[in-house]
Amino acid sequence: MPDLDIPEAPALPGSTHLHSGKVRDLYRIDEGPHAGRLLMVASDRVSAYDHILSPGIPGKGAILTAMSLWWFDELADLVPGHVVSTEVPEEVEGRAVVCEPLEMLPVECVARGYLTGSGLREYDETGAVCGIDLPSGLVDGSRLPEPIFTPATKAELGDHDENVSFEAVVATVGQETAEELRRLTLEVYARAERLARERGIILADTKLEFGRRPDGTIVLADEVLTPDSSRFWSAEEWEPGRAQPSFDKDVIRNWLRSPESGWSITSPEPPPPLPAEVVERTRSRYAEAFRLLTGAA
Known part of the structure; x- marks a missing residue:
């Protein structure tokens, strides 16, 4: 751990x-x-x-x-x-x-409109993501034919979330709730992807969390569509086949995966301290994403 x-x-x-x-x-x-x-x-x-x-x-x-x-x-x-x-x-x-306090549903609800990250790694191995077959020839940053629901387990703190099939979600929360989570996740993604694109940002993927009120109503909870839970790319600079210029934590992820960090994601040791330049680039990208999306200073 x-x-x-x-x-x-x-x-x-x-x-x-x-x-x-x-x-x-x-x-x-x-x-x-x-x-x-x-x-x-x-x-x-x-x-x-x-x-x-x-x-x-x-x-x-x-x-x-x-x-x-x-x-x-x-x-x-x-x-x-x-x-x-x-x-x-x-x-x-x-x-x-x-x-409001909610009964949180134990599923990480992920929508992907573009292929990257763990989805890309799974696709390269199997040609599918969470059991959904995808066309051949896709590369890092490829836009998918249509957005897909790619849920993950909700891991304990310190453990890794793992991509799972829709059938695994059904087994966890039941057919009706699983279908509602998929519908809501894809509707939220479609709305957010359109709004972001109008502002020059590609929403590659996002992770949502939902809870349930005592009356059964499903509610969107936790953080929503932030650089911590989503991948935001520059629409102008988007070019499939390479790592995309990012408004999110990929600045940090890319540095950690680079030889410069001296660390491996499989290492049992904690990562080294982030360089001041990586911290500032990350801060400025978060701030820029907020400005572009909301129009606020």
């Missing part, structure tokens, strides 16, 4: 810390008008290949939060979101949201 050295979450008055993940800290709100709801805080931590990396990316938590909020608004007519309020404690203002 990778060395996940997650810093201790700060104490917040009136709230109980419940969990820390690779990037987010989760609290239960115990007092005030939102008592009983959850407070989700985005840190500046950054992860890749199931490792927490050092140092963090300055301002990343605020960018992720603002971008997710923008997308929740853009998708509200397709699926309800879990955000209740942005009135949060001063200590985490700008990088936290109040959200």
Whole structure:
């Protein structure tokens, strides 16, 4: 298991810390008008290949939060979101949201419109991704004939998510819920891909998480369409057959996979510290993606 050295979450008055993940800290709100709801805080931590990396990316938590909020608004007519309020404690203002507690569904809902990453590696081995046969001759960055639903297991912290077939999702959550997750994931991707393309960005793929209310309603939760959960490429510079200029964590992934890092993704040792230049390039790409998508400074 990778060395996940997650810093201790700060104490917040009136709230109980419940969990820390690779990037987010989760609290239960115990007092005030939102008592009983959850407070989700985005840190500046950054992860890749199931490792927490050092140092963090300055301002990343605020960018992720603002971008997710923008997308929740853009998708509200397709699926309800879990955000209740942005009135949060001063200590985490700008990088936290109040959200409703949900029964989270144990599936990573991934939509792919382009072939890259783990999907490309699986395609090169089998000619398919998550049991979906694809045309021959595709390369890194190829646009797929149509977007596909390529779910993954929701791994424990420190373990790797693994691509699975649709039938495996059915076995986990049942036929009706599996079909609804596939429908919602592909609808969200189609909307987001169009909006991003209008702004000069290709949304290559994205990972979504859904939860269920007590009445059975499926709700879009966690982060949505951020550089941490999606691959954003420059539409102008897109060229299949090579690594694409990226607005997301591929800046970090590519450095970790390069000889310059001196590290291998199969190494049992944690990755080395990120160079200042990689940190700044990542920060600027996150900020640029936010600016291009939302029009905000």
